[in-house]
Amino acid sequence: MSDETAADTAPEISHGERRDRLAQGIYEYWNPGSSWADAHADDLLAYRADADAAMTVADALAGKGMAPRAAADIYREVAARLTLFSEFSTPEWARYCRLAASKVDEWATQTDTAADTGLREAEVQSS
Incomplete structure (x- = not known):
């Protein structure tokens, strides 16, 4: 199976799930030993906003978004x-x-x- 075929058949994940996965990764990177599940509500909001920005940039760099x-x-x-x-x-x-x-x-x-x-x-x- 080619990479394009695999990508075409991969299940889509929702924007929210993609954002939360990225936010979790950023949070746990900057807070070693801390768990996303235990993050303060303010952290959830801030890291999700950062993840939205990061996803926009990643999509742009992949040719899926903006210039x-x-x-x-x-x-x-x-x-x-x-x-x-x-x-x-x-x-x-x-x-x-x-x-x-x-x-x-x-x-x-x-x-x-x-x-x-x-x-x-x-x-x-x-x-």
Whole structure:
């Protein structure tokens, strides 16, 4: 069975289930030893929002969604939210939020650079 055939026959999972799986992964990555099942309601809300943003970017990168500029904008929004969250967190958690925001902002810059490179290549090919 080819990869395309396997993908075509794979059962669809709902947006909510996909979001919750990703949110759980993000939560448990940033909270080693903690369980998603025991997460505070505020964490559930915040990590699900981050997962929605991450899914949008992942779909865009896979060619299923928006253009690279939009993906970069989403990265910047996630970075801004992490920075804002760091202002209301414990010092240790704030440090993690700032580190994560810095990394996500780096991804935004890389996405912008890739979009610029792609535009230049398209201009050269059309000449």
